[in-house]
Amino acid sequence: MKPIYILNGPNLNRLGKREPDIYGLTTLSEVEQMCRDAAGERPVEFHQTNSEERLIDWVHEAIDSGAGIIINPAAFTFTSIALLDALKMFKGPIIEFHISNVHRRESIYHRSYVSMTATTVMAGLGAEGYPLAVKALETLISRGMR
Ligand code: DHK
Numbered sequence: 001m002k003p004i005y006i007l008n009g010p011n012l013n014r015l016g017k018r019e020p021d022i023y024g025l026t027t028l029s030e031v032e033q034m035c036r037d038a039a040g041e042r043p044v045e046f047h048q049t050n051s052e053e054r055l056i057d058w059v060h061e062a063i064d065s066g067a068g069i070i071i072n073p074a075a076f077t078f079t080s081i082a083l084l085d086a087l088k089m090f091k092g093p094i095i096e097f098h099i100s101n102v103h104r105r106e107s108i109y110h111r112s113y114v115s116m117t118a119t120t121v122m123a124g125l126g127a128e129g130y131p132l133a134v135k136a137l138e139t140l141i142s143r144g145m146r
Helices: 028-039 052-065 074-078 081-090 131-143
Strands: 004-008 044-048 066-072 094-096 122-123
Touching: 004 028, 004 052, 004 131, 028 044, 028 094, 028 131, 044 052, 052 081, 081 094, 094 131, 122 131
Parallel strands: 004 044, 004 066, 066 094, 094 122
Antiparallel strands: none
């Protein structure tokens, strides 16, 4: 069974300590465990990086061997055409995920390059939204959606 890729961008390694009024107190390692629990038999590649290059390299890995992607690109959502170009190559479903409701925040968070290719966008559910995204991705995979 092909793995799903759950990719996290810059500053998300600081979850639990970073602006808890926005991002909550759940740590990234707790998020990873919730995702693995929700994935059941499905293998999970769970990664976080503060480097745009490394994030793109994981997208390339997913292109060759992944069933689906959940990506929280964090700030790269709004800046990276290189990330958009990489995600466009992925043939499976892509869920763009944000812990906060980016549309209710400062305008710098309102225009997502990733949304130009994502199958769907989930935002504002908090860290507890990650396992919901895992379940949603399984549905998209089973329906062969892109
Ligand atoms: C996380 C970030 O780091 C911000 O740059 C985004 C996103 C919001 C989130 O809500 O998960 O704007």
